[in-house]
Amino acid sequence: MHWADAFTKDLYPGDQVISTGISPSGPIHVGNMREILTGAFIFQAAEDAGMKSELLYLCDDMDPLRKVYPFLDQSYSRYVGMPLYRIPAPDGNGSYSDYFLRPFIETLDIINVHPRVIRSSELYRDGILMKAIDIALNNSERIARILKEISGRELEPSWAPYNAICASCGRINTTTMVSYKYPYVEYTCKCGYSGTADIGRDQGKLPWRIEWPAKWYALSVTAEPFGKDHGAPGGSYDTGKEIATLIYRINPPKPLVYERIMLKGKGAMHSSTGIAIPARDLVESAPPELLRFLIARIQPARHIDFDPGLGILNLADEYEKYREVYFGKEKSNNPDASRIYELSRVRPENEAEFISFRHLITLLQIYPEESNLRDALKRSGIDTDKIGASFHKMVNTAKNWLQNYAPEEVKFNVLKETSPLVLNEGEKKLLEEFLSKLDGASWDADTLHNLLHEAIKSRNYDPKYGFALFYRVLIGKEKGPRLGYFLSHLDKNMIVARIKFAISQ
Ligand SMILES: [Zn+2]
Structure with missing residues (x-):
């Protein structure tokens, strides 16, 4: 049985809310896609099992900017410590968080994943977390004890489960709560300012380890995939589970811990170190179903070695093989081959619409002109007229891969009839x-x-x-x-x- 189907067997009975999320602190890369796609496969498996389900994508845009990342210019040093949604975008249009969120949403659209996108700032601004914040503030000491016992973290005596955004300097990690009287938090800031924050508005946020279970509580989350750093002993899932049970009195969501995606020869992908391929670039340089396939075909507990070069061609070959298994034309040792194909395809494909990526890469290098390419495909039994407008997109994708990722061994030019050559x-x-x-x-x-x-x-x-x-x-x-x-x-x-x-x- 496929891992997503197996996971749904353990879900709580009833409707499902599957939550995913990433902090939009930089370009969302292929490694980040494991989070949303693992959630999307659980969602699909739950729907297929007859459960009414919803897939959420929580954009943590209240998180502060932690440092001036290599892809930012030095002028960003003045924004360090401020919530991402209040910082201007690198191109000057809109907010920093939306600047990185937008290409991610476009990527999701291309791979046909449609979560309800919720910005954390909206949850605070609209008061959706208000009750959860009030409960946390009224149980401050118990929460501090849970954090200390499970994570071993010593908290300052002044610690409170709420970080106000300073109304003067705009920072969120420089304030200290002085008192709480519903719905107002009084705080002082290192900048010298003292002020009041309304917990029903986006004037402050819960620290991550409390915010996570607060979101489960406010949004009735029943299942959630997350990376192994959150899942480590004493990590934020362990403390979150305890806070959910003891403070919010809810069942914590069923966890699915996934391993990282490594970029071949370079290690784990991090946009903060520049070792990353933006997801948006990949879906424009490879058939989009391969991004789904990359993640659907491997158990979440196993790490994935990703190679955007030759690895893409091999991945495409394997996808095409699973496709043949699905249509009953091939056999596979993998009992889940058919299901993996079904979860990976972007939308139901019919026979006529399909072009092998390797075949396209070869023909495109022989016939760079689109009309000649169409004729060549027709000679190999593929009627591109039936593919319609998406044919042009397929060709562009193949061109991008050749230009951006193809290794030398795959690239060629057919020589002219009279090209010089010395033979014995x-x-x-x-x-x-x-x-x-x-x-x-x-x-x-x-x-x-x-x-x-x-x-x-x-x-x-x-x-x-x-x-x-x-x-x-x-x-x-x-x-x-x-x-x-x-x-x-x-x-x-x-x-x-x-x-x-x-x-x-
Ligand atoms: Zn301040």
């Missing part, structure tokens, strides 16, 4: 042998593959060396796409002319 006599004989076999032979991948083998064998060449010769003649490299298949997509007259020219040199 033996090599020329092998090319002649191949030409002589073409008379009357049909121009398809299998036939060409066999003829190549026969020609190489009859001249007593090592197959590897023989194949490399043809790649040198055609693309000036030692390796390329599968040769019979490759030739079958090139024009026969052009190939013959190219080989004849090479022999004549």
Whole structure:
């Protein structure tokens, strides 16, 4: 059984509210997508199991800016400590948090995930967390004890479960609560200001370890995926669970802890260190279903090694194989192959709409012009007219991948008929042998593959060396796409002319 389906077996009976969230402190990258997609698969599994469900995405825009990240200019130092939604966007349009949230929402739209997006600032501004804040403030000492016992953290005597935003300097991590009388918190700030914050408005926030269970309480959350740092012993899920049970008197949501996504050869992705691929870039440089597939196919407890280069082609091959299993045309050792495909596809696909990504990458390099590419695809049995407007998008995606992520070994240019080339006599004989076999032979991948083998064998060449010769003649490299298949997509007259020219040199 797929992990998302297995997880739904343990859910509380009744309607489900599955919550996910990220702090929009920088570009939302491929690593962050594990959170929302794990939630999206649970949501889909719960719906498929007949449970009425809702998927939430909580944008933690009340979090303070922690430092001037490498992608920000130094002028941001004056905003450190202020809530993200009150800081201007790097491009000057709107807020900092919305600036990073927007491309993420666009990415979700492309991969067909549609959570209810809730900004933390709205929860505070609209008073949705007001009751939870009041309960926390009335149970300050008990909460402090829970935090100390479970996380081992010593709290200052002045600690309170509420951080007011200073009305003067705008910072949230520099204030200290002096007193609380519903609904007002009196505070002082390191800047020298003293003021009052209304807990029914966005004038302050709960510290993270209390805010998390407060959101479960206010939004009736029943299930939540989160990263292993939150799930560590003594971590924020452990304290949250206790606060939920003892203070808010609710069941904590069923947890699903997931491992990180590592960027091949570089380690865990962090936008703060610059080791990250923005999710928006990836869905424009690879078929969008692959982002879903990357996460659906692996158990959450296992980390994922992500390689945007050759790894994307291999991932596409595997996706296409699972797709064949789904349509009953292939078998797989993975009993979940069909379900993984079903969870990964962006929307139901029919046979005619589909183009293998590897096939598209090869043909696109032979036929960079879109109309020629359409003709070539038609010759391979794919009617691009049936694909409609999304065909153009597929082509752009493939172009972006070639430009941004494709390793050298995948890239090629078909050489001109008269491109210079130096061959020895033996090599020329092998090319002649191949030409002589073409008379009357049909121009398809299998036939060409066999003829190549026969020609190489009859001249007593090592197959590897023989194949490399043809790649040198055609693309000036030692390796390329599968040769019979490759030739079958090139024009026969052009190939013959190219080989004849090479022999004549
Ligand atoms: Zn201040």
